[in-house]
Amino acid sequence: MTTLTNPESQKRYARRRRGHKVAMVLSNVATLLGLIALVWILATLLIKGFGGLSLAVFTQSTPPPGNDGGLLNAIYGSVVQTVIATLIGTPIGVLAGTYMAEYGRNTKLATVVRFINDVLLSAPSIVVGLFVYEIMVQPMGHFSAWAGCVALAILVLPVVVRTTEDMLLLVPDSLREAASALGAPRWMVIQKVCYRAARAGLVTGMLLAVARISGETAPLLFTSLNNQFWSTNMNASMANLPVVIFQFATAPYEDWQRLAWVGALLITLAVLTLNIVARTLSAPQSNAR
Amino acid sequence: MTTAVVEPASETSSILSRNRLMDALLRSLTRAAAIIVLVMLGGVIISLVDGALPAIKTFGFSFITTESWNPVTEKFGAAAPIYGTLVTAFIAMLIGVPISIGIAIFITELCPRWLKRPISTAIELLAGIPSIIYGIWGLFILAPLLQAYVQPALIATFENVPMLNNLFAGPPYGIGILTAALILSIMVLPFITSITRDVFETVPPMLKESAYGLGCTTWEVVRHIVLPYSKTGIIGGIMLGLGRALGETMAVTFVIGNAHRIHSSLLAPGTTISASIANEFTEADGVMYTSSLIALGLILFVITFIVLACARLLLARMKKSEGRHS
Numbered sequence: 102m103t104t105l106t107n108p109e110s111q112k113r114y115a116r117r118r119r120g121h122k123v124a125m126v127l128s129n130v131a132t133l134l135g136l137i138a139l140v141w142i143l144a145t146l147l148i149k150g151f152g153g154l155s156l157a158v159f160t161q162s163t164p165p166p167g168n169d170g171g172l173l174n175a176i177y178g179s180v181v182q183t184v185i186a187t188l189i190g191t192p193i194g195v196l197a198g199t200y201m202a203e204y205g206r207n208t209k210l211a212t213v214v215r216f217i218n219d220v221l222l223s224a225p226s227i228v229v230g231l232f233v234y235e236i237m238v239q240p241m242g243h244f245s246a247w248a249g250c251v252a253l254a255i256l257v258l259p260v261v262v263r264t265t266e267d268m269l270l271l272v273p274d275s276l277r278e279a280a281s282a283l284g285a286p287r288w289m290v291i292q293k294v295c296y297r298a299a300r301a302g303l304v305t306g307m308l309l310a311v312a313r314i315s316g317e318t319a320p321l322l323f324t325s326l327n328n329q330f331w332s333t334n335m336n337a338s339m340a341n342l343p344v345v346i347f348q349f350a351t352a353p354y355e356d357w358q359r360l361a362w363v364g365a366l367l368i369t370l371a372v373l374t375l376n377i378v379a380r381t382l383s384a385p386q387s388n389a390r
Numbered sequence: 391m392t393t394a395v396v397e398p399a400s401e402t403s404s405i406l407s408r409n410r411l412m413d414a415l416l417r418s419l420t421r422a423a424a425i426i427v428l429v430m431l432g433g434v435i436i437s438l439v440d441g442a443l444p445a446i447k448t449f450g451f452s453f454i455t456t457e458s459w460n461p462v463t464e465k466f467g468a469a470a471p472i473y474g475t476l477v478t479a480f481i482a483m484l485i486g487v488p489i490s491i492g493i494a495i496f497i498t499e500l501c502p503r504w505l506k507r508p509i510s511t512a513i514e515l516l517a518g519i520p521s522i523i524y525g526i527w528g529l530f531i532l533a534p535l536l537q538a539y540v541q542p543a544l545i546a547t548f549e550n551v552p553m554l555n556n557l558f559a560g561p562p563y564g565i566g567i568l569t570a571a572l573i574l575s576i577m578v579l580p581f582i583t584s585i586t587r588d589v590f591e592t593v594p595p596m597l598k599e600s601a602y603g604l605g606c607t608t609w610e611v612v613r614h615i616v617l618p619y620s621k622t623g624i625i626g627g628i629m630l631g632l633g634r635a636l637g638e639t640m641a642v643t644f645v646i647g648n649a650h651r652i653h654s655s656l657l658a659p660g661t662t663i664s665a666s667i668a669n670e671f672t673e674a675d676g677v678m679y680t681s682s683l684i685a686l687g688l689i690l691f692v693i694t695f696i697v698l699a700c701a702r703l704l705l706a707r708m709k710k711s712e713g714r715h716s
Contacts, residue, residue, distance in 0.1 A: 121607035131492025196423035225637025231687045235437040286409035288416040316520020319639040376518040
């Protein structure tokens with residue numbers, strides 16, 4: 102208290118308090134800005150999206166401008182390509198993650214792969230589209246749904262590798278040692294002990310990967326392209342929601358723009374649901390540890 | 391007697407050899423899968439270089455410094471997209487980094503415990519929203535708002551300020567470099583915030599408590615203890631966000647305006663590498679046009695690879711030193 106009688110210290114104390122207040126207000130404002138952005142985007146989506154929602158969206162294919170129609174072909178295309186891409190990418194990713202966490206732990210190969218994988222995890226997805234165009238679309242001479250699947254699978258891979266390795270490393274070594282002491286060979290330990298202990302985590306990784314690719318547009322632009330009509334031919338170009346949204350939103354026709362908002366709502370709902378499910382699946386585990 | 395001994399022995403040995411076989415099989419299978427990751431990176435680089443070769447041979451180094459982009463005369467230069475990519479990402483960082491760090495400070499230091507999880511989750515949900523949603527939102531909601539209110543105000547405010555009046559000149563289009571940068575700054579928020587928050591939480595409580603014990607305010611603790619301690623990690627997080635901003639495609643494509651020129655005004659339409667590729671690749675006819683676009687992709691990949699590699703190295707170093715402390 103004696104220091105505060107000194108005018109010099111009093112001034113300094115006031116200055117420090119001011120600095121503290123300003124910083125804390127700014128920090129609150131920053132958080133508010135972030136939350137406003139989220140709420141604003143979601144609210145816009147809900148209002149504009151639900152406004153255009155109707156049964157036709159799920160029963161009819163994309164219309165020419167000025168006509169009624171829906172998004173059936175795009176929804177089908179998105180689901181099929183996402184599922185196939187996940188089926189291609191996940192097993193490879195799980196195996197690679199297994200190598201890094203089990204057989205190859207602390208090896209040079211695992212270190213290099215981990216680094217490269219982390220970089221690929223956030224590499225621009227449009228470059229993946231160019232890559233698949235070069236290796237599949239150009240040699241085949243036409244756009245195809247298969248090419249789209251491969252492009253998406255390449256995006257699935259790093260996500261799954263990363264979560265698989267992380268989740269397997271969370272399995273305590275004492276479990277592995279106990280199984281080995283019972284005479285179980287390594288492959289059995291991995292299959293029966295490690296995979297089982299890490300199951301929720303592995304599923305989380307897959308869900309996150311699906312969430313990531315189901316909104317991806319850039320890699321599909323020049324691999325599976327788009328298709329105005331209903332098509333199940335995997336060797337031809339196929340419609341998918343993101344590219345349809347891109348095309349319809351940037352077109353000057355109002356009914357197309359309305360459908361684009363509906364598509365945007367559907368994708369966001371799907372992706373956010375996947376995200377939240379993945380989060381709740383992994384949450385109790387991470388709390389327990 | 392003899393048969394009784396021999397039979398189990400041969401059975402065990404067959405089980406043993408089967409196990410050895412299975413182990414070798416699974417080991418090489420997982421190893422092969424790990425190598426696929428490496429092969430993919432190599433494949434991406436090789437295929438991009440291969441596709442870009444015609445453009446590189448024709449234009450050489452001047453490809454990077456030329457501004458003209460003319461499909462008719464087949465004269466291509468990457469200066470405008472490279473400029474657009476760097477400027478949008480830079481402005482996005484300028485806006486996004488302080489906000490992200492502010493949010494991280496709020497979550498770790500100020501927020502009541504029960505609010506911690508909901509706010510973290512909300513910010514992380516921003517990362518879950520697909521980039522095309524940001525694009526459609528930016529085009530229909532943000533751009534008209536900017537055009538009607540913010541950009542005229544900016545132009546009027548800086549009209550008589552030398553230097554700055556060039557940056558904020560021209561008619562308010564709504565779409566353009568600044569709009570793209572704004573959207574990008576929202577998109578990088580969750581990435582920088584979550585890493586910054588994680589790094590803040592590694593600061594030993596002892597250090598913070600000592601500072602509080604000396605009578606520091608919360609801000610002084612953050613400024614002099616938390617920030618210096620987590621510097622490396624924050625820079626790593628910023629680089630990671632920068633990598634995202636540089637490579638972001640769809641959100642930018644919606645609002646950038648796709649104009650292949652370098653304009654001094656931030657309000658003018660421009661283009662970025664990824665937006666050029668997204669807009670023009672399917673329409674590109676002729677070897678040179680396609681090849682120039684692939685060369686753009688190669689440049690983008692090299693830039694982002696370097697930025698992301700730096701980010702990972704910084705974060706790995708942070709992790710290592712953390713291990714040493716504990």
